[in-house]
Amino acid sequence: MAYASLLSLNQTLEQILHLDDQTEQHHIFMRSLHEKVSFLLSFLDVSSPQNSDKLRDLEGGIRAAAYEAEYIIESSMSNQIVSESGSHDYRTEPHMSNQIVLEWDQKFERLQKIIQELNSISDEVVKMRERNEIQVLLPSNSLPAASSKSRSTNKSATVGLDRELMEIKKLLTKPHSELEVVSIVGMGGVGKTTVAKLIYNDSLIANHFDVRAWVVVSQDYPDQEVLKGLLNSLRGTNHESGEESIEKLAENVSKILKDKRYLIVMDDVRDIEQLNRVKSFFPDNNNGSWIILTTRISEVAKRASHLYEMRYLNVQESRNLVHKMVFGEEHCPRKLKKIGNKIAWQCRGLPLLLVLIGGLLYKSEKTVSYWHYVLSNISVITDGKFFILDSVSFIYSQLPHHLRACFLYMGVLPEDYEIRRSKLTKLWVANRFIKPDRSKSLEEVAEEYLKDLVDRNLILVREWSYSGEIKTCSIHDILREFCLMKAEEEKFSLDVEYLPEVHDNLRQVSILTDLKNQIPRLALTHDRDLRIRSVTFFFRNSPNDIHFITNFRLLRVLDALTIRFEEFPVEIVELVNLRYIALTCWMKHRFPASIAKLCNLETLIINPGKFRSIFNTSFLPPEIWKMSRLRHLLFVRSYLPYPTDALKGETFVPLENLQTLGNVINFRWTKEVLDMMPNLKKLVISYEHDGRTEWSSYFFDNFVHLHQLEVLKCFFFAKCYIKYQDPLPVNFAFPQKLKRLTLSGCRISWENMTVVGSLSNLEVLKLKFHAFEGPEWELNKGEFCRLKLLLIHMTDLQLWRVNETHLPSLQRLSLRYCYNLVWIPSAIGDIPTLEEIELYECSTSLVTSAQIIQEEQERLGNDGFQVVLKVKDTDISS
Structure with a gap:
């Protein structure tokens, strides 16, 4: 450190x-x-x-x-x-x-x-x-981080696993009736989860089962959290379950699975009793449903009707895996072959270590001397777990200094925790792990660090966005164990679940447990000068149990999203060193003006949690315009006072650092405001139409002057007493840098779609609740050249005219509540990049046209293409 x-x-x-x-x-x-x-x-x-x-x-x-x-x-x-x-x-x-x-x-x-x-x-x-x-x-010798999804994807995880994959897929699709369980067992790092994921995402498996769900069980996961994870996976959303009882959660799971052939993956199961309890929540529909469980505990694995024990890779498979990690499809230089084979053999056939060493060699000098140096430092201990940890210690020592804190920070997260890229990079920035670069924002540099760690296989990508960016990521539990050990050695972090001695140079605190019996040791005494800089809660503690936070006078990061506050905890404004605040609270009152004391604040996130409703609206104080270091302001609903109206002649400064703003309500985008936010990259806005206000008073045409804007979400609502709102003006304009656009309730004519289609960098377009209206939409040549995801949600569209040249980059088409649209143009199936058509509550004829496209793709040998039919919280892969 x-x-x-x-x-x-x-x-x-x-x-x-x-x-x-x-x-x-x-x-x-x-x-x-x-x-x-x-x-x-x-x-x-x-x-x-x-x-x-x-x-x-x-x-x-x-x-x-x-x-x-x-x-x-x-x-x-x-x-x-x-x-x-x-x-x-x-x-x-x-x-x-x-x-x-x-x-x-x-x-x-x-x-x-x-x-x-x-x-x-x-x-x-x-x-x-x-x-x-x-x-x-x-x-x-300084190698840049690979920046594309394909580079990581090409590091194939299937080397040496073909036989296992084929056998398990054959087992899952064999004719049978009763609910059965297959276990994949082996030590940590042997590839259990990798095999399960490859099976889970296989197109043959996706087409065979009506419903699929994935849940991580892991150590000390209560049944309630397992059921919440299952529901989120089944629904395809991060649903807020609140404090629902286990019985209610189990009922919801059973209701979704009833009468369907399903596949459930339970990853990292360690407790037989918990396995039996959770399994009892799954109905036996006598239609060939399966449960896959991965475990490192042989006694757990033996409870399954079928058992697959993961083997170590043989010498040739090990060589092939390292080669793919380092060189992809390129040839290995002759001078490195011999030493490369020795390195692969030294990894003892353990996939995790082979992948990590491959990541190290990929990012380092391709010289014989350095590869000999690596060989001499790979542990020769044969005891699996310690063998890996000893080798990981060497791999860590080979990291560039600027990546080490970012990697060790992953140990702050709970086991198997999946974190969004956007949140992780904000936390790295707030903790000052990122070296400033005058040509880039701190967040851009942080994303480069993340890609570098992904290329080294030290951080796992759990989900990619359709624009090819990392969406969520996590860390292998063995690597997390190393991070905890190394962080404690370097006086960097503390996992309150284990609560070792609290020392003066402790920087990061991760709270994974109930604090009721731990507060005395955390709070200590007021004369003890603790230097803690970051506190992150992952357990649903009571707001009354965290007053000790005010003792940490130099705190930079307070992430308390798991705690539900009735109102903004005003006492934290005395922690003037705070740079990052994330809270769940009921914003029935205005933010206190004293929030301006937080003169170093960069990120403020307010989540309503179970209070999510139209009435949970944040009212930001005028003093927000004095907080010049703000980079990210995130709310579900907030009123942002107009600067000149709010401050009435007082001093305020441009928010030049502000990159993210949302969700703000009924805000006017005048030139004065644009000058206040010159570097805005992501904007979420909502407008509630009262039938009297002219749309022009909001200056939507000024969006085109937000030159750095890459993500824009606009939602338009009518007041409850107005049946239909007026359509937006045609002079609605967008900046050319825009990559992702969501429009809802605009009621613009399809004829004016060219203002969107002409955006040369647009990759994701979501049209919701009559964003565009009219019976017919005909695309124009040269539009949507980079569009990868198109979602149309609730429309009166009847006829869609398109050919394969109009959407040359489209990967996913999602149509929801399109009751009037009778047919998907057959040319959609000719788009070479198309991977999936998703239909939710659409007409029978629309479903038929999608199935015809799928049959044609299967005839052409395109097994990777699929049609997903979603009906009432479930999906049926056609």
């Missing part, structure tokens, strides 16, 4: 050096510290991973010194801000910065000792360089 601690301190110092009215002595002192930090950062940036053993002691000293320096500086700043009225911003008020300088002057002695320590470390680094004891990376 030496690099991460330096990077964080460096950003704090740069923030300070931009303050006005500093004394010359103070400025010189801080500049000197900044120079030492910058030198060490640059050194670690170019230091070869092969130096890891030589630098271990130095890195420990760097980490300790950087943590201590940042604590002194940030605690002083925090104390000063809190001592003021709370409405001031030390970056814009000179008298405040003078007071901060006076307080810092009293702590120069401690900081001077830290500078001396960093000087000593820097001198040692220079001496080691002069003695040629440290290898430096050459620019040509």
Whole structure:
């Protein structure tokens, strides 16, 4: 964590050096510290991973010194801000910065000792360089992260598994009646989940079963969470189940599965009694349904009617897998073949280790000397689990310094937890793991880090978006175990489920359990100065159990989405170092104006949870326009005051950092507002039409001037007493950078679709609730050239004219509640990229036309194409 601690301190110092009215002595002192930090950062940036053993002691000293320096500086700043009225911003008020300088002057002695320590470390680094004891990376050795979905996909996970896949698929599709269970058993890392996923996603299996669902059971998962996971999988949504009882959840599961041939995958089962309980919730429809369970416990596996024990890969299969990981379809250079074969053999046929070593070799130098270095560091211990952990430790040591904190942060997540890419990158940014790049946003750099870790197979992609971006990801439980061990060693994170000793340099806290009996140890005493920077809740604790949070004065991240607050917890505004807040609360009141105290806040997420309704609306205070560091504002419904109306002549600054805004209601997009948000990338807006307000007063045509906008969602509603609202004006305009567009309730004529079709970068288009109206839609040549997903939801469309040249990149077509549309044009089936047609509550003739397209695709040998018929929370793959 030496690099991460330096990077964080460096950003704090740069923030300070931009303050006005500093004394010359103070400025010189801080500049000197900044120079030492910058030198060490640059050194670690170019230091070869092969130096890891030589630098271990130095890195420990760097980490300790950087943590201590940042604590002194940030605690002083925090104390000063809190001592003021709370409405001031030390970056814009000179008298405040003078007071901060006076307080810092009293702590120069401690900081001077830290500078001396960093000087000593820097001198040692220079001496080691002069003695040629440290290898430096050459620019040509720095490999960029692969950026495409196809690069990761090509690293085939099927090597050596063909026989198992064929046997299990044959078993699942054999004629039989009663509900049966097949278990896939083996040690961690042997490929159980990989096999189950390949079977689950196989087109033959998808077509054979009416309903499929996947749920992770894992260690200590209560039955209630397992049932919620099943319901979410069956419904295809992240449904809010609230506090429904187990009986109610089981009833809902049984209702969906009734009379259908289903396939349920229960991943990572470890408890026989839980298996029996959950299995009892599944009806036996006597129609050939199956349960697949994966487990590392042989006693659990034996409860199945069929058992497949995962084997290790043989020598040839191991070689093939490593080759695919490193070179894809290219040839391995002759000079590397022999040593490459030895590396594959040393992995003992364990797929996880083969994949990890393959990821390491793919991202590193393709030289004989480095491959010999890798071979000499792969553990020769034969005990499976420790064999992997020992080798993972070496793989971690070979990571570039800038990726290490991002990887270890994955250990904060619960076992088998699936996290959205957008959330993970925001958390990395808030924790200051990301090195700024003037040519890119911090989020863009964070996504590059994520892609790099995916290419190294250290992070798993769980779901891809149709635009080829990572949508959700997770980490293998063995790698998570390593992250926990390494993070504790480096005083980085704490898993409250195990609650080891709390130490002063602890940075990240993950709360996975009920806090009722743990609060005394977490809260400690008020005179204990804890330096915790991030707290994430994964357990549904009571709001009354988390008051200890206010003890963590330097907290940067508070992620408490699992806790339901009745109102915004105003006490957290005293934690002025907060950069990321995510809460679930009932916003029946306005946000307090004191939220402006959080002058460092970058991300604010408010989720209504079970309170999700039209009445749960957030009212943001005018002071929001003074919070210039905001990057992401996310609500289900919120009223954002118009800046000049709200502040009435008071000082406000452009929100130049703001990238995400949603969901705001009835907001006017004047030029004045556009100038306030020049870098907006994602926007979600809603308009409630009252029958009197002219649409033109909202300035929709100004959207075209949001030059950085990539995602836009617009929802239009009529007031309850108005049967139909007026259609939107034809001069509705969009920026050319737009990649994803959702429109709902616009009631625009299909003839005006060209304003959307002409968007050259558009990849996802969702048209909901009569977004466009009229009996006929004819596409024009040259439109929608990059569109990959098209969804039409509730329309009066009757006739759709299209040919294969109109949608050349389309992968998925989804039609829902299209009762009047009688036929899908046969030319849709001729689009070479098309993978799926999804129909939900559509006419019989529309279903027939989709099935005809599928039959034609099967005749042409396109087995990857499928038609999915969805009816009332279930799906039937035709």
